[in-house]
Each structure stands twice: as C-alpha cells, then as structure tokens.
Amino acid sequence: MINRAHFADAVTWRRNLHRLAQPAWLEFYATGLIATQLTAWGYEVKLGSQIIDAAKQLLPPSQERLAQEYQRALDAGIKEEFLAPAKGGYTGVVGILKGDLPGPTVAYRFDIDSNEARESASLAHRPAAEGFASEVPGCAHLCGHDSHVAMGLLLARYFSENHGKIKGAVKFIFQPNEENLSGAAAMIPKGVLDDVDYLLGGHVGVVAPQTGSIAIDVHSSLAVTRSEVTFRGKPSHSGTRPDLGKNALLGACAAITNLYAIARHGLGPSRINVGVIEGGSTWNVIPERTYFKMETRAIENSINEYMQTKAHEVLRGAAAMYDLEVEIIPAASCPSGSNSPKLVAVGLEVAKKLPWVKEVIPDIAWFGSEDFMLLADVVQKKGGQALFVLHGTPIGGGHHSETFDIDEEAIYNGADFYAALYDSLVK
Amino acid sequence: MINRAHFADAVTWRRNLHRLAQPAWLEFYATGLIATQLTAWGYEVKLGSQIIDAAKQLLPPSQERLAQEYQRALDAGIKEEFLAPAKGGYTGVVGILKGDLPGPTVAYRFDIDSNEARESASLAHRPAAEGFASEVPGCAHLCGHDSHVAMGLLLARYFSENHGKIKGAVKFIFQPNEENLSGAAAMIPKGVLDDVDYLLGGHVGVVAPQTGSIAIDVHSSLAVTRSEVTFRGKPSHSGTRPDLGKNALLGACAAITNLYAIARHGLGPSRINVGVIEGGSTWNVIPERTYFKMETRAIENSINEYMQTKAHEVLRGAAAMYDLEVEIIPAASCPSGSNSPKLVAVGLEVAKKLPWVKEVIPDIAWFGSEDFMLLADVVQKKGGQALFVLHGTPIGGGHHSETFDIDEEAIYNGADFYAALYDSLVK
C-alpha cells in the first residue's frame, strides 16, 4: 500500500509539471525531474541516446524550440547533468531497481508529454483558479500525462522504500511523445523492453470518469497511421493564364473529399481524418503547394492497412487528376492491441480487494489509440504479458479540451493499484 | 434569281421532311427524296458507299432501327432504287452538274438530319396547328435541317433550269449526321471534296433571328470533341462487404465534378459538359459500371486539345482513385474554323444588292459548332475557299426547343443568296 504521507509530494510534482507543460520531444523539465528523483531513490537511470533511437524520431522540433525549452528546464532549477543527455530532444527516462531475490522484470510505462493547445484561463478551471495553469505558451497538460508522471514517481518511491518486496526487477519507462505516437517506437530499438516479462500501463479518465473506478480490460483500441501529405504543382497567374498552373490546392481538395468517401469496411470500424490543411500563397496565384495531416484508424491492423491502401490510391489518383506530385511522409503509427488474458484476470482480482475501489469495470471498448499497444505487442510477441487499465477520475471538459482537469486522488489510486498488482505477480 | 414560282414546292418538301423527321444515319426519306429530284433534274447522283466511309461512321444505329426507318421511307413512296445504296445507314447524297464552259467547282453543303427529341403538340406551334408536325416518335426537325434540304433542292433546280450559267461544275453535298458531328468526317475519305474550289454553306436562324437578315462572316465557331466514357469496377454487396467493391459510380462522380473544374484557358473560351449519365444495377450493390457522354469545346483547336488533355488526366486520375478501369471512346469531333476572307468580301458585296435583304450582319461570333468547319478546313488546306453564313429567320422557342420553327421565306432567301453569289464567283 502506497504511503499516504507521500501523496502531497505527488500533487506538488503534478502541479509543477502542469505549470511547465512541454510537448513531444521537448519534455526537458519532466525528464530532469524524474531523473533527479529516481537517482535520489537509488535507481539505475538511463537517459538520452541510451533509450531513444534518433533515427526513429518522427517530426523532431526545430533547433530554436529545442534550445528554448531546454533553457526553460534549466531555469526551473533542473541540474544540467540530468538534462544534457536529452539535449536535442532525446527526452524520457528509464529507471531500474533490482531486488535481491530472483524474479521477473515488471515494467511500468508512464507517458510524460503535454499537448500543444491552450489551457482555459477561466477561474472555473481549477488549475487557473489555484495558480498552476500552464505557463508555456501554446502548451498544456490537457490529457493528464502530468498526473501519469506523478503516479510513476509515487510508485517508484514506494519500491525504493520497500526494496525487500522486489523479486527480479522493477523498471520504470517514462516515455516521451505519446501524443504524436512516436515515443514508443523510438525506445524499442534501444532494447528497453528486452528483459521485460510484464508490461503495465494505463491512463487517467477516458471512459472511466469516476474517482474510485478502475477499468481493467480496456480493449478495442484502434490502430492508427498518420502521414504528412504534400501536393506540389505549378504556380501561374490565375487571371491571365490559369491554364498554365497545376493547382495543388484543388488536387488536395479532390483528395480530401474522396478520402472521407473510402468505403466503410465490412469487418469492423475504420476512421479517416484530415486534421490540418495549409496551402497556397496569395489570391491571384494558382496554388503551387498544399500540405495536410491525414490519419487513418481501425479496430484491426488489417483494416487499417486497407484504409492506408485505399488512401494512397486516392492521393495518387488525385495527383494524377491535376498533374501534381504527391509526397506522403509517415508521421506516426501504432497498432491495435489487446491485453493479456491472464493479466486481466489477475488485475480483476487485485482491483476488487482495494479499499478505495468503488467500481471495477471488467471490460470496456474505448476506441482510442495509444502507443502503449506498440510496446505491448513487442512484449507479448516474445512471450511476456501486458495490461493497460484506466484510472477513474472526472475529466473536466474532457480530454484535449481547454478545461480538462482531474481529481488528483487518481494519482494515489493508480500507484496503489500497481503496487498491489505487483504483489500478485511475484508472490 | 430563284424562280418564285417554285417556292411552293420547296415549302412542300420542307413540310414533308418535317413530318418524316429521321435522325443521324437514318435519314432515308431525305436521301430518297433528294436522289429522286436530282436525278430528275439531270444531276449525276452519288449514294451510299460512294460517299460514306463505313469505317468513319461513329455511333451507328441498331439494325432494328435501321430497318424500321428504311421501311418508313419506302412506305412514304420512295423508290427502292434510290434507297438501296443507303441501306445500313449510308445516308446522304452528292449531286453534280457540269457546265459546258471551264470553271471552278462550287460546292454547296446542306445537312439533312433531324434531332432526337420530341416536338410540341401545342396548337400555338405552327407545325402542330397546320398538320405537319413530326410523326416519327422521339424525332423532330428542331434545328431547321428540313429547310436546309428544301433550300438545297430549290437551288439545284435553279441550276438545272439555268444550265448555261454553269462554268466548271456545281456540286451539292447533302450531308447526313450533322447533329452528332460525324457525317462530314465520313464523307471526306470518299473524295467528296477533292475537286472543290469553293465550299458554301449556312444555317437558318441561330444569331440571325430576323427574316431578311443575313450574316456573312460567321466566326468564332467552337471546336468540339465528344467521347463516351465508361468506368468499370467490381460489384459487392454494399451492406455486408462494401470494402470489396470498386465503385464505378463514385469514381465517375469524382471525375465529373473535377472535369467541370478544369482551369479556364487564358487565351480564349472553352467549354465542358457531361450531358448524359447512367450506371449501377440496384440499391444494395456497389456499382460495377457507370457510363457518361462528355464533350469539350473551345474557340481554338489548340484550346480544345488542352481541354481534352486535361479531361483525360481527370478521367484517368479518377479511375486510379477508385482502382477502376476507364474506357474513353471517341464519339465525334470537329474543328473550329474561319471563313476565307476573300469569300467574305464577295459575300458582303452580293448580299448588299439583293432586293429582299433588310440587314447585312457583316460579322458575328456565334460560339456554335458545325462539322461544316471540318469540310472547310479540308478545302482551305488544299487552296480553296469556304464560307459559312446565317440565313435570317425567327426561330420560335429556339434551336433544339420543342417549339422551334422558322419563317419559310428563309428557304427562298438562302437559295437566292447562293445563286447570286455563284454569279460573282464565276464572272
């Protein structure tokens, strides 16, 4: 059982992280905070190129932004020794604590990045009212990963203070860049999962919106693939010689309309979205270039592949229609996935006995996407087990809304569930 | 000057033709009537395979319709000797009358086909009120080609009765299938124009809507190209496995929308139209096949080629979008064209002196398409001259409308203009 006396520290960590929200590949403050604490608690700490494969880093930030956010972490009091390895965007931390007895390696995965979105300044929004709203322009923890870090630290401290319980090893994977679904993919090649027998993770809120509830078999996650699409044509004056242009914007519109029209798959839900578009130069020039962000999702990896195949046909066909070049750059992807049945069973047993649990949701379809599933897939394929749960909490205006907020009790509850689960796994 | 006493015969011919309207490749009655008269007047008459190249006959009618309309001409009293050569749809007549003195070959071209459309039965519509409305279901002379035939016959009779005026030869080209723009193309390979020095032709009405007016330099005709387009995909049950289909109808819709969106050309007017569509089988099957009729037009042949190039890009791109086959079958085409300046000058001089002329329109842009331009192009390229004029007449509800009608004086006026022009050409 997690020591209740430490809960106040967890709340402080969470609020400091909330105030200092940093998004994908820029989570320097979180990285520094975690590394500082884990080191203090006796963990073996891995950072930077030990855990992040630069070649797998999709959509890295500009040098300017990297420098700015790095400085922000320094200014917040993080010592450079904990930051330097992450310079250039190699954020994230892995911490390992070995027991004296043999046993499995149990890994806990927590994601650490903020969203790129503005937070509400309304006094009806607790972070604003109580002074811990994000101070980073255009960035905010509107998905609760700040609380995931706090939950992870609370749990790491517990193992440090209860070292005798550890059989084998506990491993904390604080993963950067979950929002763009790229952090997990960059950690795998570095062998982070090589010794993992059990992989545990979760998320606050989502479809478990009550404090004291916990959802165990969170299934029906969606595979997702994201691409950056650019159509390139030829500019021309739209008044005098429109016929000499090759209209990249018009081609993009043809593509987008027909992307949404891809036939629904008969064997299960699929999704498509074009979330951002930007193109053209001025009023009277046939647009030479148009860019958009596209994603497909599906309940099965094979259906997501169908969506990708069809989407690429549409993109190439639209380019041919308007004599354009089209470039399709992969931006992120993660598979669908499912929990290991045995771990689900253990999780259900554990959850039922916890004193703070008000409701156990045995199984739930959530239709979300998480790159935890990519980690889980790796672990399961080499014979390990994985479990992804939901930690109940109210969620304010909802995930990714400007008034997203949580009940901080979920931090304690989550850490406590993981601690109890550990006992069952190694007994 | 045309003998006024013969005008009543011309009116009778026109009304009989109007009643017995027959469209492209089915003009058996007109063919027989013309051949009968030209033979009687001493013309050398050419028919059938002498003047029509079967290989160039686009969109030929069914055997059933050919037989039905052939019989209709027989039933109307045409002798089989004048019809037999046209059997199978090789309609049209060429008549030649040579003079005793040397001189140029002056050719007059008249088109003879009806439209495929219904005529008004309203008593406010003169053909209905006076009993000569079309009796052929779904066919009617709503473009005035019946009056063109009558004008040609009136003129042919004039030359027969004024044989001494002929220097060189006069040649009458009664052309089938102008409406589908295929008759001229089928006559050229048979050498119909090989000896032609001057080619003259015209149309009643259009932008000369007053009796007694005549437009001489009718320019800005539009080049046109027609195609039959078929998309072919794969059917599938739209409820159970829409993903297994390849939707030909959806591909056709993508094509059509984007065909109309082809950039306007900076150097002159262009047009595109999809006039007919038909596809699919039933409610719950992804459509396997969709067919449509497409045409492009433009003020210059090069701009029409631009439209064709772009249209084919769109069609192939749309097929690629939905993994379809696309077949594009040429259906008709004719070039833009222009009158020979010297003939324009002669025509203007002649027109000014005619007693019935109330208005000479020296030049006019009409934006229509006529396969006369294909004939003119051939004649001009080998050094001859061509002129296309408009014979003024009110036009009822307008060309191709169900209440189109003419003032029959235009028949006399047209023939009289051509007769007077002849004198100037051979003087």
Add this chain to the structure above:
Amino acid sequence: MINRAHFADAVTWRRNLHRLAQPAWLEFYATGLIATQLTAWGYEVKLGSQIIDAAKQLLPPSQERLAQEYQRALDAGIKEEFLAPAKGGYTGVVGILKGDLPGPTVAYRFDIDSNEARESASLAHRPAAEGFASEVPGCAHLCGHDSHVAMGLLLARYFSENHGKIKGAVKFIFQPNEENLSGAAAMIPKGVLDDVDYLLGGHVGVVAPQTGSIAIDVHSSLAVTRSEVTFRGKPSHSGTRPDLGKNALLGACAAITNLYAIARHGLGPSRINVGVIEGGSTWNVIPERTYFKMETRAIENSINEYMQTKAHEVLRGAAAMYDLEVEIIPAASCPSGSNSPKLVAVGLEVAKKLPWVKEVIPDIAWFGSEDFMLLADVVQKKGGQALFVLHGTPIGGGHHSETFDIDEEAIYNGADFYAALYDSLVK
C-alpha cells in the same frame, strides 16, 4: 419429422419456381402455386387485398409488366381463381390451419420474390445444366427464395398431415417483395400479425455455407432506408450559354461524393450506397434532371437515423449549391432487430438433437437486412417472440451472383427444424 417421401415434390416446386422467376409484386406464379396447394391441404387461404395494403406498396410495377407476368402465371397452368385476387400486384399468400386444442399461434414467414438480374447460362451452373434456369428475361432466383417457398410448402403439408399436433394454430405467411424491403410493411396494416405469438423465419445460405449447419441467433442485422432522389435544374445549350443552365447532373455528383463522405459513426457500423444513377438528355445540353437510388444502413436504428439526417443535409446542400430542386421519395425501410432470447434458447436445444445437423452455429453477426425484422418488431412489441435462423447450404457464386445455387437438402432440413421447433413450443 418431415416425411422424406415428400422431398421430391419440394424439389419439383423449387425448380418450377426457379424457372418461372418473378420479382417484387409480380410473384403471380408463386402466389398461385402456394394458394393451390394450401387450399388442397385444407388451409384457410387469404389473398390480395385481404393481406396487402395497396397504400403501402412502394415502387409498384407498370401496368404492362403486371399484365405480362399475370399472363405468364396463367400460361403455366395456374387457375384464375387463385390469381384474380392478386391482380394489380397484390401478391403473397397467408394460410391458416387451426388445431383442435387451444394453444398459441405460431407463424412461419417465407419470402417468395426473385431478383431482377440475369442468371448464368454456363453448364457449370446446375440450373442451366439441368434445365431449370430462369426463363423470365432479366429475372432469376439468385437469393434462394424459390427454396424458401418449397420449404414452406413442405412444412405446410406436414402440418396438414399431422393435424393432431397442432395446438392453437399454425399460420404461413408467404410474403412478396422482400428484395425491395416493402412486402412486410404492406402486410402489417392488414392485421396479418395480430394473433401471432411466435414468428419464425430464416434464410438459406448467407454465412452458413455448409449443408447440415444451422445458425440460431442471427444478430447484427442492419436497419436500412432507401430513397429515390431526383435533382431538377434547367437545361441550356452547353456550348453557347452554359451559364443559363442549372446542372442537375453536376449537383447529383456533388451530392453523391459527399454522401459517401458522411462521418463514420463512433458507436457502430453504418453504410451508404448510391446503387443506380441516370440523368441528362444529350451531349450538348446542361442536364436538367438526374435521378439516383440511395440507401443507408446501420447496426442500430438510431445510427441509421443519423445517416438519414446527414444524407438529407448533403442532398439539400448540394441542391442549394447548384440552385436545383431536390425530391427525396421514400422507397423502402426496415429496422435493425434481434431475436427473442427465449426462442434462441429453445432453438439451440432443438437444433442439437436433429439427426441431420452437423454444426450448430449458436450466434452470428450477419450485417444483412431483412424486412423479417419489421415483422419481428411488431410481434415483439405486443409481447410475442421472434426468431430468425440460417439454413446451411453451399451457395455457388454467392447471393445475388449469376451463379448462385443451393443444395436442395436445405429445403428438407429447414422444414424439419421448424417442425421440431414447433413441438418444443407447444409441449
């Protein structure tokens, strides 16, 4: 147990029906055959306006086709007394046989219409090889309703010959027009279901493609709504004044593309299809009118309503885009539905004990649509129970393909299952 000696008759009925395939509202031969047999076996027989509400008859055939198919049934030897009530398209038969003891009313529903499609003439296709392929041009039993009729007759004869088993009453509902999903809706207002306690029905093949298999809880049927959509604009010559037209074909294409782009629903599968299109008059006229057949489907009635709401928005928006009128005429609809759990349980018990059963499929999602579900809904809402099963059989090239075929053993098996189920219901 069904008397095996009668199986040969059932095969004969099926093959005669197959040869004389008649589609929606034109099933005169089937109606006459059924009425003749039921009358002979002592059933009370209801026909024509007793069972079909003319006001609910969507998409009725032309008078000409009605007369032609009526005559075809007479020519096949049906007595006029059994046909006359159906004149005008009021096809279908209800037959009732009451027992001497009190008990429930158990209704069996069989659909009787053919498809409108061509059957394969290949000798690899048994109906063609053995001489019972459809002789009705453009119509064929490619969904197996011929075997449904034969199954129903075999079962009806069984009850006639085992009258003592009947407690309460058995009722046979031979329903016309399932393919267009309109027959059930036309029977309900006539009170056909008023006294029904149990409603049983099924289909050959589909997702039970093995002889000897039977699927009991056939769930996840899709709600469906069909409409005939007509856009009306204004014609204009596409060469001279395209700007004066209102392009109904272009509006329809905009509508269709965007109909397929309606957002997938987050709560369950949805479908949309435009299965047939037809519009325009000729090459060079801006199309005045375009017509298409549209259907939406969904796993839940509420999701189908969402699709309808969005589809109507798209249709009205597309009309506004091109200044068109749009008319949306309802053509058919049926709800999603589910079997009654108690009947499922009974069905499972019964199926397991039948000697010919090789496989019991306890539950299966089929994603098809059936207007049986409309009947089931009525029965369930007034407290009755309903069950829809699948009778296993190979299905040749698949339902609605030109080489669809069945193993006629399914006729016997289906009837036998229903007979056995009856015993369990009234014991």
Add this chain to the structure above:
Amino acid sequence: MINRAHFADAVTWRRNLHRLAQPAWLEFYATGLIATQLTAWGYEVKLGSQIIDAAKQLLPPSQERLAQEYQRALDAGIKEEFLAPAKGGYTGVVGILKGDLPGPTVAYRFDIDSNEARESASLAHRPAAEGFASEVPGCAHLCGHDSHVAMGLLLARYFSENHGKIKGAVKFIFQPNEENLSGAAAMIPKGVLDDVDYLLGGHVGVVAPQTGSIAIDVHSSLAVTRSEVTFRGKPSHSGTRPDLGKNALLGACAAITNLYAIARHGLGPSRINVGVIEGGSTWNVIPERTYFKMETRAIENSINEYMQTKAHEVLRGAAAMYDLEVEIIPAASCPSGSNSPKLVAVGLEVAKKLPWVKEVIPDIAWFGSEDFMLLADVVQKKGGQALFVLHGTPIGGGHHSETFDIDEEAIYNGADFYAALYDSLVK
C-alpha cells in the same frame, strides 16, 4: 522632353525603393521619399487622412507590423514630419502643382506598394548581383511599382522645372495598396478625383516586353472581387466520435471543388481562384474552422456578378451540406473598365512621334486587373477621360516571379510619354 540628366536620380530612387520594399498600407519609405521630394519641388502635398479613408481600408496590417515598417522608414532617413500623417497605415501621397494659366486638371496615378514575396538571391538576378535586392524579409518589388514611383518623381520634377507649361494643374496620385486592390477605393471618398479632367496611368512590362514599345489602348481588363471565406463547425475526436463533429475542412473542400466547377459564362471570359487555405488544429480532431481566400474575375462587371452569385450559392450550399456556418468577408474589388477613345487617339498620335519609341501597340487585351479602373470609372462618370498604357520593358522571369526585373530605360520612357501627352492635352 524629360531632362536626361535627371535619369540617374530616378534610377537611384528606384533602387532605394527596391531595397526597401514595403507592401500594402506599409509603404512608409515610399510615402516619405515622395513627400520629401514633392515638397522640395514646390508641390502642395497631401498625406494621411487627407487622402485615405480609414473606413475603406480593407485587411489592415497588425499594429506590430505597422510599427516595425514605420521604424524602418525612419531608420532610412525619412524625416518624421513626412511620415507622421501616414502612421497607422494611411500611406500614399497626393501632390498638386498649379499653373498660372487656366486649364484642365491632369492627374497622373502611380502605385507604390511592393509584393509580399521573396526575391531571388541568384547572381543571375540583377538586383541581387548589383546589391539592391530587397532587404525586407518576405517583401519585394516583383511587379515594378518601384519603377512607377521613380517614373512619377521624374515627371513631377519635370513639371516643377517647366512650370510655365502648366495650364490648370497637374496632380500626382501616388496610390498605396494596388496589389490588394484596396488603395484606390480608400482615396476616392476623400475627393482626390473631384477636380480631375484627365486621369493617366500605366504599368511597366506585362504584355509589352520590349524596351521602346508602348501599348496605348490596353483593354479587356478583368473585374475582380476578393473575399475571405471562413467555415465554422464543431470539433470532435476523430477516433472516438467523428459523428459528433461538424467538419469545416471537409465543407471547405466541397466548396472549393465546386467553385472551380461553376459554369463558364457564354458571353465572355470568367475566372475563379482559391489562392490560400488554412484550417484545422491537429491530426485527430475533426476540423472546427477552415479559412480561404477566394477571387473571381470577369471581362464584364455583369459576368463577375454572375460569378459572385454562383460562388455564394456554392459556399452556402457547402455549408448546408455539412451543417456549418460560413462567413464571407469582402476583401477587395475593382471593376473592368476601358480607356476613353479620344485619349486613346491622342495617345497614339503622341507615341508615334517620340524618338525612343520602337513599336506602338495600338490596342491589346491584357486580361489583368487594376484598381486604376475604379479611379477611371469615377473620372469617366463625371465627364472626364482616362487612359491606361503599358510601358515596354523586358520583365525577367515575369511579374510576381522571384526574378522579375525591368530595363530602367522604361522609367525615362514612361515619364517622357506622359510629358509629351500633356502638351497635346493642353495645347
């Protein structure tokens, strides 16, 4: 005749302006330079709110950019007294020089703004090679307005030094913001044209690409209307509940495709372009908002009105399709227009006699748009005359291309033509 000795100064002015390129409403350096010179030469100078109606200022720049560019002009040595009136973006200058004798008011209009585009840094591009390429990021004179200012100053100096030639008055209208077609509209309400009898203006290059050529009757300018269009819908997570969103990006794509498909007008050329698009927030959110810049053009104002009417129908229809709000904000417009025939005749006479003239192009269709036509329309409507000419010069890679450049002789030639024309107007 313009004093050749002053040409070097004109070149210096032009190059300084080129280096200090400032776009619409930000032409502080040009404004200051012109005001300084005109004041020195004895002109009555009007600035700021005397000549610009703030209420007509469309798309004004941000306060930040206004301040930045204002400072840039100060830094370049312009005295604040000549800049202060233009603070806030009220750029442009009017200079008046009255003669001692009575006579007409002859106004010369020169536009002064740069483009918002990058200039080539290639050493093959003379401004780069010779060190006067633009030093203002993202701004460059790629349309030659820098040379227009130099031409105007050269001409103004001429009148100052030849004061005795002036009968009535000469008036120099240095107009801001021609590129966004808003400067002229903002000057008219301030009475700038109230006393103008003759309005003269022109452009370097365009379709007169030879030094020493001059085009006199530049006709067939296109009316233009620009709008900023915003679609607004409702965001929703595209993975979990796409059905709850209202997709502004998808609606915009439907609009754009169908905007380009607006029927070509039968009576003359029309244009449409969507030059810039931007919308959405991130990958997995149904886009709530999409914005684009749209313009229509046409050879006749009435055809441009047709395009606007149809475009608004398409925009509103697309919004209805996807249940969106659409906002259409006017951004700029100017009419088509034509030169006054008498001025054309005078211009032709004058041009023929100039020593440097190598080619007089009597009339030319240019299909460009210029808000000079708005000024001309006002002058012509109250009885005055207007003339717009082209000053021949090679144009590098073409107008608005990154390598646009001119032969500076055109500056001298243009001023000289205007000076000569003046003599003919007041003789």
